[in-house]
Amino acid sequence: xxxxxxxxxxxxxxxxxxxxxxxxFIEQGISAMSMEQIAKRAGVGKPTLYRRWSTKEALVADxxxxxxxxxxxxxxRDEIAATPTHQLVKRNIxxxxxxxxxxxxxxxxxxxxxxxxxxxxLMQTYWTHYIQPRRELAVAMxxxxxxxxxxxxxxxxxxxxxxxxxGVTYRVLQPDPPTARxxxxxxxxxxxxxxxxx
Amino acid sequence: xxxxxxxxxxxxxxxxxxxxxxxxFIEQGISAMSMEQIAKRAGVGKPTLYRRWSTKEALVADxxxxxxxxxxxxxxRDEIAATPTHQLVKRNIxxxxxxxxxxxxxxxxxxxxxxxxxxxxLMQTYWTHYIQPRRELAVAMxxxxxxxxxxxxxxxxxxxxxxxxxGVTYRVLQPDPPTARxxxxxxxxxxxxxxxxx
Numbered sequence: 001x002x003x004x005x006x007x008x009x010x011x012x013x014x015x016x017x018x019x020x021x022x023x024x025f026i027e028q029g030i031s032a033m034s035m036e037q038i039a040k041r042a043g044v045g046k047p048t049l050y051r052r053w054s055t056k057e058a059l060v061a062d063x064x065x066x067x068x069x070x071x072x073x074x075x076x077r078d079e080i081a082a083t084p085t086h087q088l089v090k091r092n093i094x095x096x097x098x099x100x101x102x103x104x105x106x107x108x109x110x111x112x113x114x115x116x117x118x119x120x121x122l123m124q125t126y127w128t129h130y131i132q133p134r135r136e137l138a139v140a141m142x143x144x145x146x147x148x149x150x151x152x153x154x155x156x157x158x159x160x161x162x163x164x165x166x167g168v169t170y171r172v173l174q175p176d177p178p179t180a181r182x183x184x185x186x187x188x189x190x191x192x193x194x195x196x197x198x
Numbered sequence: 199x200x201x202x203x204x205x206x207x208x209x210x211x212x213x214x215x216x217x218x219x220x221x222x223f224i225e226q227g228i229s230a231m232s233m234e235q236i237a238k239r240a241g242v243g244k245p246t247l248y249r250r251w252s253t254k255e256a257l258v259a260d261x262x263x264x265x266x267x268x269x270x271x272x273x274x275r276d277e278i279a280a281t282p283t284h285q286l287v288k289r290n291i292x293x294x295x296x297x298x299x300x301x302x303x304x305x306x307x308x309x310x311x312x313x314x315x316x317x318x319x320l321m322q323t324y325w326t327h328y329i330q331p332r333r334e335l336a337v338a339m340x341x342x343x344x345x346x347x348x349x350x351x352x353x354x355x356x357x358x359x360x361x362x363x364x365g366v367t368y369r370v371l372q373p374d375p376p377t378a379r380x381x382x383x384x385x386x387x388x389x390x391x392x393x394x395x396x
Binding site for chain 1: 227304305307308309311312313314315316318321322325353354357358360361362363364365366367368369371372373383384387388390391392
């Protein structure tokens with residue numbers, strides 16, 4: 001065994017805590033759940049939670065991210081610079097469709113949006129830690145497609161990101177949620193619309 | 199006075215009931231509110247409510263609609279057939295921006311999306327009564343722009359409607375909600391993107 005500085009974190013404990021937080025969030029939403037409930041469901045003490053996460057919102061933001069990125073891998077800035085945009089999009093489209101069509105993703109989106117006004121700290125935390133960095137990658141991809149002449153030179157790229165992300169989450173929340181196959185067609189149409197697929 | 203068949207409805211009572219239902223929905227969401235609370239806040243008896251609306255969801259769907267369409271007038275099918283699409287869009291854009299930037303609209307969207315999975319009957323009722331007919335008008339406008347050569351012949355018009363409506367509602371729920379002026383620029387960019395504005 002190697003000597004560790006400080007207390008080494010047991011990844012199995014992290015996994016159990018994140019899974020418990022995700023389940024509780026999907027079932028009850030951020031306002032109704034507590035650090036105590038998460039600890040109980042994960043089978044750990046509250047101090048174990050607080051050593052890792054200082055707030056419920058920070059923990060739930062990390063838990064949300066485990067589901068959102070379980071299947072989907074985002075390209076790095078280097079890949080975006082080196083690879084034609086439509087290849088990057090095609091590489092991810094089946095996984096993105098599977099994630100979006102997952103009933104748990106649907107319930108997750110409803111809980112996130114549902115708390116945006118009554119409990120804004122969760123949206124704020126998730127936005128800063130996870131959405132904002134991904135938006136910057138998305139804008140980098142759109143800028144490259146723009147440089148390649150496939151997006152209008154005066155297009156507002158932030159609006160395009162909203163139309164892509166907003167369109168998908170809105171479609172998912174409709175009364176007839178899409179299958180993974182329908183979602184794949186949907187994503188292809190949406191990416192074509194903004195110029196990320198030919 | 200003219201003789202009325204049955205009991206004439208007092209429009210002031212309807213207005214009071216709808217306002218009470220809207221306030222409670224924005225404050226508490228559909229699951230936490232009851233017909234009894236609505237009646238109490240509106241200052242009427244529960245039978246008065248039930249004579250007009252058979253379910254809480256039907257009443258709240260009508261209440262939502264009073265806010266969504268307070269300022270915005272949708273074109274009729276005849277207007278869509280007779281008028282260039284970009285004129286119809288321009289006519290409505292300032293009012294649509296004002297509505298979308300209203301903090302009450304933001305809270306309303308959060309409550310509607312937030313209940314889509316845990317209490318699906320509200321989304322289902324509002325969708326059938328109000329969203330679906332408006333989507334058909336939106337698709338008619340897009341079809342006309344498509345016939346005029348401003349939207350690709352193979353574009354999926356339902357996906358475009360989702361990208362417009364989804365983009366706006368997603369933008370509204372973000373941590374830095376837009377002003378009416380910002381929302382107007384946003385709508386102009388979004389309409390241009392899909393081909394509804396030049």
